[in-house]
Amino acid sequence: MYYVPDGTRECGFYECKKCGNRFLSLQTMKKIPCPDCEAEIDYEIGPDESLEDVLDTAELIEKIEGVEEVEKMDALLSLAITGGDDSWI
Numbered sequence: 001m002y003y004v005p006d007g008t009r010e011c012g013f014y015e016c017k018k019c020g021n022r023f024l025s026l027q028t029m030k031k032i033p034c035p036d037c038e039a040e041i042d043y044e045i046g047p048d049e050s051l052e053d054v055l056d057t058a059e060l061i062e063k064i065e066g067v068e069e070v071e072k073m074d075a076l077l078s079l080a081i082t083g084g085d086d087s088w089i
Contacts, residue, residue, distance in 0.1 A: 001071065002078035008070045014058040024074055028063050031056035
């Protein structure tokens with residue numbers, strides 16, 4: 001699979017509030033760092049920001065459970081990036 005390993009039973013579906021990227025992660029916390037934005041983090045924070053606001057930019061949309069459901073979601077999200085075969089839809 002593209003985002004998570006084969007056989008994953010549970011994962012989190014996230015959207016980054018900074019860049020708009022949607023992705024799957026093995027984590028299921030409310031907020032996590034976006035993999036795309038994490039590489040560009042500026043650790044110099046302003047007086048109105050906390051370090052958590054800068055680091056944890058992706059918010060959990062939904063917790064995906066079940067091997068088949070995780071596989072379906074991974075395939076759908078990867079289509080947008082890879083432009084792969086969509087005949088199964």
